[in-house]
């Protein structure tokens with residue numbers, strides 16, 4: 327049985343060059359007593375945009391593991407997949423993130439809805455859950471609304487899950503159900519009955535990725551009410567513990583935080599919940615490594631800076647095309663996007679790097695570059711050339727970013 331450890335981090339690597347650097351951060355954390363399992367994730371969307379194949383992610387992970395003689399567990403995540411593309415990922419992956427956000431709100435079959443309402447009717451009335459201060463009020467109307475919204479996506483997750491099970495065999499992979507790219511957040515009460523439906527559907531989910539309250543924009547800090555997020559996160563954790571006992575879901579079921587990189591203001595709250603409840607979390611990051619590559623490239627010398635500026639200039643010309651697929655997870659004010667013509671490498675890196683204390687830091691610039699990796703992919707050898715040439719400098723930026731800005735704040739003090 328492939329079981330995901332208590333603490334795990336999803337690491338994206340758009341161009342497949344930083345596997346060793348990423349793994350070195352995991353090894354360094356382990357030496358500091360923070361035990362955390364690496365998961366290399368890449369979505370169908372990323373593969374399409376860059377022109378890579380899931381097998382390349384597996385090859386990169388295996389190569390990094392060999393190079394560092396790493397003996398711990400690790401996984402390869404088919405991130406944000408659906409029924410149309412799951413087959414392409416089957417051989418290379420042992421972790422599957424079933425993205426069913428699109429099915430939210432689709433009308434469920436009448437028979438399915440009736441079955442759901444019957445199964446959940448025991449929970450109507452006042453529902454007390456350990457760890458949640460307020461008693462939850464659940465009415466028949468609550469259940470009906472939740473069934474109407476979330477039964478169709480759970481049924482869809484069941485279809486994808488069974489497809490993977492058919493190909494790979496039961497227990498040979500980790501299942502995550504994700505609804506994070508939806509238009510509105512899911513409340514803890516919704517989460518409870520989504521989990522009831524997931525259990526009834528026979529999906530042994532080990533992680534669940536809701537959309538949380540507030541904005542989880544790509545590569546920048548959390549935007550929203552931090553106190554509210556903290557309460558909601560704790561309530562979600564409590565609901566999961568309850569659902570595991572009540573519905574017989576896998577004991578290691580935990581939250582997965584998508585677009586989890588760079589959410590510095592909420593990390594202390596996540597960390598505290600983990601400590602208070604003794605629970606785990608999966609922190610999924612993707613593009614933050616690419617941004618470190620770009621910062622490293624811009625600092626590496628005039629040729630690197632020239633490449634970095636060309637990527638940005640071309641991205642500006644293709645603004646709609648590049649931002650479109652990420653519309654729900656970015657907030658860019660085009661009037662705040664700078665001209666970089668006169669900038670040196672230090673200025674480019676300072677505007678890009680996520681240092682909120684630095685006056686030059688520009689979150690609009692950073693998000694714009696976050697979605698601009700397609701331009702770098704099209705440059706092909708010109709971009710890969712600078713990545714290879716400055717491998718060492720870039721690798722240390724990548725490892726430092728993961729360890730210092732992500733692993734230690736979220737898992738340090740918990741992962742022992």
Ligand SMILES: [Zn+2]
Nearest residue numbers: 506507584585
């Ligand atoms: Zn996601």
